[in-house]
Amino acid sequence: MATDTPKETIHIGTRTSLLARVQADEVSRHLRAAWPDKHFEIHAMKTTGDNNQTTALHKFNEKALWTQELEVLLQKGELDLIVHCLKDMPTQLPIDLEIGGITAREDPRDALVIKPTLAGQYKSLAELPEGSVVGTSSLRRIAQCKRHYPHLRFTDVRGNLGTRLAKLDNPESEYSAIILAVAGLNRLGMGERISQHLSKMNGGMLYAVGQGALAIEIRKDDARVQTLVDKIGDSRATLEGLAERQLMRTLEGGCSVPIGIETEWVSRKGLLDTDVGIGVKPAEEYHKLTGVAQTELGGQTAVGARGEERGELTDELIMRAIVVSLDGQEAVEAEARRRITSVKEADEFGFEVARQLVGKGADKILKQIQLDRGIIEEQGNA
Numbered sequence: 001m002a003t004d005t006p007k008e009t010i011h012i013g014t015r016t017s018l019l020a021r022v023q024a025d026e027v028s029r030h031l032r033a034a035w036p037d038k039h040f041e042i043h044a045m046k047t048t049g050d051n052n053q054t055t056a057l058h059k060f061n062e063k064a065l066w067t068q069e070l071e072v073l074l075q076k077g078e079l080d081l082i083v084h085c086l087k088d089m090p091t092q093l094p095i096d097l098e099i100g101g102i103t104a105r106e107d108p109r110d111a112l113v114i115k116p117t118l119a120g121q122y123k124s125l126a127e128l129p130e131g132s133v134v135g136t137s138s139l140r141r142i143a144q145c146k147r148h149y150p151h152l153r154f155t156d157v158r159g160n161l162g163t164r165l166a167k168l169d170n171p172e173s174e175y176s177a178i179i180l181a182v183a184g185l186n187r188l189g190m191g192e193r194i195s196q197h198l199s200k201m202n203g204g205m206l207y208a209v210g211q212g213a214l215a216i217e218i219r220k221d222d223a224r225v226q227t228l229v230d231k232i233g234d235s236r237a238t239l240e241g242l243a244e245r246q247l248m249r250t251l252e253g254g255c256s257v258p259i260g261i262e263t264e265w266v267s268r269k270g271l272l273d274t275d276v277g278i279g280v281k282p283a284e285e286y287h288k289l290t291g292v293a294q295t296e297l298g299g300q301t302a303v304g305a306r307g308e309e310r311g312e313l314t315d316e317l318i319m320r321a322i323v324v325s326l327d328g329q330e331a332v333e334a335e336a337r338r339r340i341t342s343v344k345e346a347d348e349f350g351f352e353v354a355r356q357l358v359g360k361g362a363d364k365i366l367k368q369i370q371l372d373r374g375i376i377e378e379q380g381n382a
């Protein structure tokens with residue numbers, strides 16, 4: 001009779017919130033399906049961010065608010081991988097750790113959730129009456145909202161997702177609505193509470209770098225764990241996530257700075273109607289921007305995907321980004337599109353869009369925010 005050799009155990013770290021546990025479960029389920037001969041064990045622990053629910057997030061100097069305690073265990077070998085919301089990860093990781101992969105991204109948009117007693121009457125930020133209080137602690141959300149909805153007021157709301165919803169739902173609370181990530185609500189099965197899905201096109205709100213994506217942090221050069229992660233990573237989510245983070249890193253953003261982003265993949269095979277270079281983009285300019293080939297079609301200059309010539313799909317990433325001043329008065333926007341097939345290209349693309357933003361004055365907005373923050377914090381300490 002064959003003796004059962006014990007399965008190798010892989011230790012997964014996560015935070016203790018319900019959302020964090022659901023996310024770790026999701027990743028562990030994918031890992032188990034991909035690696036049935038291994039045993040995956042989840043360990044949940046509190047981080048600095050979990051232990052302090054009152055201080056406004058942007059007042060923390062420590063950027064590794066949600067990650068550090070777990071990273072120490074990963075470094076010691078007590079954990080083999082950590083599941084994080086990509087959005088909560090600092091752009092600079094400890095030198096000996098890295099992102100091993102990013103799984104398929106949930107809906108990255110922001111969501112408007114309205115107080116139950118008002119939800120029948122109002123459906124969007126634009127409809128909320130003058131002076132309504134919207135709860136959010138995110139400078140990015142506040143700055144973009146102030147820009148488009150000067151009739152609303154914004155107040156901090158902290159705590160995990162359940163706590164925030166409970167504060168909103170309390171009929172005595174000041175909040176008429178709160179803004180949360182769609183992804184968190186969906187993962188907890190509360191997507192039906194969403195009144196409005198916000199985007200650049202709908203409400204003029206761009207999401208946070210990494211929002212809606214789960215990243216798996218591992219020890220650098222840990223080939224054993226990297227092999228496990230490779231089977232569950234999603235190449236598009238990984239490349240777009242890394243491109244977004246490179247933009248943020250270049251702008252030295254961190255989660256405390258109002259940078260909004262949208263990334264979108266476009267798959268193209270052959271010529272698209274919109275590529276015919278009449279009334280759209282001069283083909284030559286398009287070629288310079290994208291490297292995509294030009295052809296002559298019945299006297300008209302047209303541009304077509306290089307992929308057509310080789311009979312393959314061309315994957316292009318569109319990135320839209322915005323940097324907004326805290327009062328919403330100033331904003332700088334950029335948009336670019338490029339074929340991305342490697343981490344190197346993703347990094348270059350993020351860097352290029354960041355440079356475009358700086359060229360338009362984003363650095364001045366960011367500098368002013370640093371100055372303002374100094375003043376705000378001094379007042380807070382008085």
Ligand SMILES: NCc1[nH]cc(CCC(=O)O)c1CC(=O)O
Pocket residue numbers: 085086087088179180181183184210211212213214
């Ligand atoms: N610490 C905030 C945080 N980090 C990740 C999410 C949502 C889920 C995600 O972006 O994957 C949230 C809550 C929110 O913004 O509503």
